[in-house]
Amino acid sequence: MASQGKTNKAAVYANPGTTEIKVVELEIPEPGPGQVLVRLTHSGVCRSDLAVCKNAWTYLRYPTPPNQVGGHEGIGKVVSTGADVDSNMIGKRVGIKWIKSTCGECEFCLASLDASCPSLTVSGYYTPGTFQQYCLAAANYVTPIPENMASETAAPLLCGGMTVWSALKKADVKPDQWVAIPGAGGGLGHLAIQFVKNSKKGKVIAIDDGTKEEFCRKLGADAFLDFRKYSDEELADAVKTATGGPGAHVVLVTTSSQKSYDQAIGLLRPGGKMVCVGIPEGQETPIKGVVASHIATKQKQVIGSAVGSLAETAECLAAAGRGEAKVEVSVLKLEKLGEIFRDMEEGKLQGRVVLDLS
């Protein structure tokens, strides 16, 4: 086969629970029935990778195994196909996502709730992910990448982009509505600002560390609030002032911070919707303020959204292709993954980091 005699460089989580990364040579796998082998050139680095590497999500049933290959925003060309897969896929550029495969036929798959499929596999958690040069994928679940799109900027749309795309769709954001985005300067947030402004024609209150104000404003945020400067009550007041009185129509929580969740309900106007996207790390607690009397009398909604479906990924790529979102990336070598995770932990990253796997 095409890959013979070549090596597969991979970054593995050497000691899950820490950010220790080892770069190793692995065997190039052979595609089985229904699979394709992809020679990856790029992979985005998502906060979820850090959470898996550090065993930070207490809700996951099993700890991450040592030497797990992480990663779930991978792009490259198909180099071989398994039995029963159309060999015309060879040479096509495709993307590999957080969900690596689903059954495609359960009630959740059919309702576009792919992440709730009971038979799903996850890229970079018990299934080798995209922090490697050669990666297997389900032929019917890879995402074709539009020709006019560079791989490094398309990669972050495969998780960060389509996740916020799906969340904004579930919130049914209407033109001129106010969307508050905690974590607005991050990988998800910076794309959410642009989709709200350019695709939904809404208005954005970006909430993040003050160092990200210029970045968020450049992307179109109408207002910026440095969360470090406010108590919970002051932050709610500031959001109300920015919206001319009643508060945000939608709060899209893109951070993995419990504090952002605890503040979110207070930022909403009556009838407003809070969309839960980021997953807090460490010990989890119920979201503050989500009590029956308040939710009932203020007619608020709490909505969950986990990544997005195959169809929503295609919609997100098409929107970005029309210029509705520009991905801000820094391209770094695979060997830098440990450093990237440490910067991510400290909240230092702006936009998305993408690994060059060529």
Ligand SMILES: [Zn+2]
């Ligand atoms: Zn992700």
Ligand SMILES: [Zn+2]
């Ligand atoms: Zn299913």
